[in-house]
Amino acid sequence: MKIVITGTGGQGVVFLTRLITTASSLEGKHAVSTETHGMAQRGASIISFIKIGNYLSPLIRRTTASCAFCLKESESAHATAYLMPGSQLFLDSEKTSFKEDLTTYITKNKISMTSISATDKAKELGNPRGGNLFLLGFALTRYTGHALPSLDSLCAAANTLSPAKFRDLNVQLIKLGYETGSRLNGER
Amino acid sequence: MHHSEFIVNIAPSLIFLFFSGVFRHIIWTMNDRIKLQSLTATTQHKILMGNSAIARGLIESGCEVMTAYPGTPSTEIFEEVVRYKKELGLNIYTEWSINEKIAFDIAYAAAIAGKRSAVSMKQVGLNVASDSLMSAVYTGTVGGFVVISCDDPGPHSSQTEQDTRLFSIFAKIPVLDPSTPQEALELTKYAYEISERYNIPVIVRPVTRLCHGSAPVSISELAITNREAKFKKDPARWAATPSFRLKLHKELEDKLIKIREEFNSNCNFNFIINENIKLPLGIICSGVAYATVSDILNEADTPLPILKIATVHPLPLKLVEDFTCKFSKVLVVEEPDRAIEIQIRDRRNVLGRETGHIPSAGELLPEVVYESLRRAAEETKCEKLLPQQQLPELSIDFVRPTLCPGCGHRASFFSIRKAKANGIFPSDIGCYTLGINMKSVDTVLDMGAGITIADGLAKAYAKDNSNIPPIIATIGDSTFFHAGIPGLLNAHVTGSAFVLVILDNSIVAMTGFQPTAESGRQADGREVPKVSIESVVRACGIEFVEEIDPYKINDFVELVKKAHNHVKLNSKIAVIVARRPCALLEPSTERLRVKVIGEKCNGCEYCLKYCECPALKFNSSGDKVFVEDSLCTECGVCIDCCPLEAIVEA
Structure with a gap:
């Protein structure tokens, strides 16, 4: 099972990667991942990979991932290129205005897309940089595959990885995303 | 941001691995030591980044002296050793050295005094250390000496895609190439075994994806060596003249034959x-x-x-x-x-x-x-073929890296260009390389070349003695100490003339905030003597040395003009030290909220091109600029950048 995360430097791509990797390990799964450091972090497009299962290399081949998180609309094509047909894309955005080729590709490959303005929701909680965690919690309520760890494991991992100052807030962000998703599911 | 190690219980995952395809094969094929470490209940398992696994390998080998110069993707190896040192109270000497050659020599000296030591760097750092490396392979070691040189295929964060393994063939030094964080840990320990068995330095060569990839790793007990430093005089080796060098070369060739034999017949990593x-x-x-x-x-x-x-x-x-x-x-x-x-x-x-x-x-x-x-x-007509890949034909727009909002370098580059738009701008390696976005960086060769390329261009134009353009070089603080000083000295004593702006943000910012010679502290927190850039510049013979806060755009522009006049009138070098701490590390306390007056902005894009702040954006109709408040650090630099005075204090 393979997960892709795209965004730009400073959005929390690396933290989200570590969170999912750690939570998967807490569930006893073998997880490998890779992240971007150095100059590429200075506000540029970045991508992280997580592979859960019997893998040695953290790199993902295009068209083979089952799930992607995209923390910025402009990074959607970058994430989609790694997705397999029938997979799921979770996007932090209110509206989506994709280029024609991307819309066509997503439709043709039956990639299901869920978008929510996660950063705006996180801002309301007082953390403008918490969109990544809200999106993750939200995604759990729509995700139909087997790659993502459970809410409990993710919260436990957030407890371990967050600096003390942000620990409660981070767990709260994941839970709020989850609750929002559950509520909207109920309304549907 | 630095959490490269997450402690979790992953014993079930190892059992899963054992019963799954490829890994089962490896566990069966690799040596008993690894088998035992992976499967005994007493070993601990952690998710480690490759760099952290190498650091772990160093301390499990009893490394007593570790030096480095930061460079992506190698930086965290040293930082992880320092973290272990602090957390576990280990008695390891650690040092961020001024450059890789010096780092190499410090660690090598410890090894010839009998200690186990290590030095880490990125692949282009090995170029800087190569003079020492080539010679140290001849003279050999007493204690184990491991050189970690990280390659960067891509390249993601480097000026070349050079292969340390080819350098190793050239230098006649053994090189080990790890494939996973677990193997990186094991190979680091094996490197010490080889180094001490044959008295030879050994290189461990990871690549970016190993350095910054994380995986479950089984760790074991630390080895504490605490060997007494004991340098045994042996001039025929440690001070070998050419005739003794011939003997050392023959010895080296003999060692390589034996090492090759061990790798052939008795190395379970192959x-x-x-x-x-x-x-x-x-x-x-x-x-x-x-x-x-x-x-x-x-x-x-x-x-x-x-x-x-x-x-x-x-x-x-x-x-x-x-x-x-x-x-x-x-x-x-x-x-x-x-x-x-x-x-x-x-x-x-x-x-x-x-x-x-x-x-x-x-x-x-x-x-x-x-x-x-x-x-x-x-x-080859294999029976079972891999099917053709159907890769998506999607147009992907990548966002380029930019200087952060509030970065002092942005203000410096704006002023330099505003003062002398017709200038040539040689620059150097660091965050400020991103000045290319603002058209204020024309050359980036390697560490220190901001100064030497400026020197060379000044001489090439001076030879013609006409149409000499303003030459304004930039170099960062750490890069200046690393390789800038000899270049500045050379330029001065050969009569060269240009403006040099030293961009001093008081830290090595790009690689994650390592101290510089100005900091007065080392990675482990201990206080050390510090030196000011100005004193070094003056000691190189430069008379024109002035400091400025880059946020003061108008003063900076005037200072660049003044410095250029000094260069023209006296045919000498003028140095400006642009001093402002990294905005990520120490944001400015004086805040200036800004806004764009809609009626005044005509959408000329001047601010987007030459100020290039991520907080300045075009509105949705694409005809006017606005300030994205969530990104703005309120440095106020853009107020002085707008030619129409449309950006004002809010």
Whole structure:
């Protein structure tokens, strides 16, 4: 099972990667991942990979991932290129205005897309940089595959990885995303 | 941001691994030591980044002296050793040195005094340390000495895609190429064994994806060596003159023969999988390329015989050539260059870069390796072929990296360009390389070349004695100390004339905030003497030395003009020190909220091109600029940038 995360430097791509990797390990799964450091972090497009299962290399081949998180609309094509047909894309955005080729590709490959303005929701909680965690919690309520760890494991991992100052807030962000998703599911 | 180690209980995952495909094979094939470490209940398991695993390997080997100069992707190796040192109270001497050559010498000296030591750097850092490296391989070591040089195929964060393994062949030094964080830890320990068994320095060469990739790693007990420093005088070795050097060279060649023999017959990091499958195609690979090949073939359920090599130099020729002669074709998959491939003597059935089956430039991404494997299997008429890849034809727009909002470098570059738009702007390696976005950086060669290229250009124009353009060089604080000082001295004592702006943000920012010679502290927190840039510049003989706060745009512009006049009138160098702490580390306390007056902005894009702040954006109709408050650090620099005075205090 393979997960892709795209965004730009400073959005929390690396933290989200570590969170999912750690939570998967807490569930006893073998997880490998890779992240971007150095100059590429200075506000540029970045991508992280997580592979859960019997893998040695953290790199993902295009068209083979089952799930992607995209923390910025402009990074959607970058994430989609790694997705397999029938997979799921979770996007932090209110509206989506994709280029024609991307819309066509997503439709043709039956990639299901869920978008929510996660950063705006996180801002309301007082953390403008918490969109990544809200999106993750939200995604759990729509995700139909087997790659993502459970809410409990993710919260436990957030407890371990967050600096003390942000620990409660981070767990709260994941839970709020989850609750929002559950509520909207109920309304549907 | 620095949490490269997450402690979790992953024992169940190792059991899962044991009963799953490829890994089972490795555990059965690799040596008993690894088997035991992976499976005994007493070992701890952690998710470690490759760099952290190497650091762990160092302290499990009893490394007593560790030095480094920061550089992506190597930086965290040293930082992790420092973290272990602090957390576990280890008695290790650690030092961020001024440059890689110095770091190399400090660690090497500890090794010839009998201690186990290590130095880490990125691959281009090895160029800086190469003078010492070439010689130290001849003189050898007493205590184990491990050099970690991290390659950057891609390149993601470097000026070249050079291969440390090729450098190792040139320098006649053993080199080990880890494929996973677990193997990186084990190979680091093995490097010490080889180093002490043959009294020779050993290189461990990871690549970016290993350095910054995380995986479950089993760790074991620390070794505490605490050897007394004891330098035994032996002038024929440590101060060898050319005639003794000849003897040392012969000794080195003898060592390499013995090491090659050990790698051939007694090194479990080299192994063959799927040996009994009869196919016309075999694969030889090393490092992360092995991990990639293994994942692709496993996923496609297409087992091919693979010879996995960890000891790339000296190459275990018997092992390799016994393998190659079994197949009609053998594909060599390695990166970033040909190191195994060129050592194979009979290459008539070898496919690789020489035959165009592996691209000569760029990272071996899974798509690339897949296509190489598919093509080789097709050409050798393997029974089970990999299907053609259908890669998406999507247009992907990548956002380029930019200087952060509030960065003092942005203000400096704006002022320099505003003062002398017709200038030539040689620059250097660091965050400020991103001044290219603002058209204020014209050359980036290597560390220190901001000054030497400026010097050379000044001399080339001066020779013609007409139309000499303003030459305004920039260099960062750490880069100035690293390789700038000899260049400045040379420029001054040869009568060169140009303006040099030293961009002082008081930290090594790009690699994650390491101290500089101005900081007065070391990585482990201890206080050390510090030196000011101005005193060093004056000691190089420069008379014009002025400091400025780059946020003061108008004053800065005037100062650049004044410095340029000094250069023209006196034919001497003028140095400006632009001092403002990194905005990420120490944001300005004076805040100036800004806004754009809509009626005044005509959408000329001047601020977007030459101020290039991420907080300045075009509105949705694309005719006016607005300030994105969530990104703005309220530095107020853009107020002075707008030619129409449309950006004002809010």
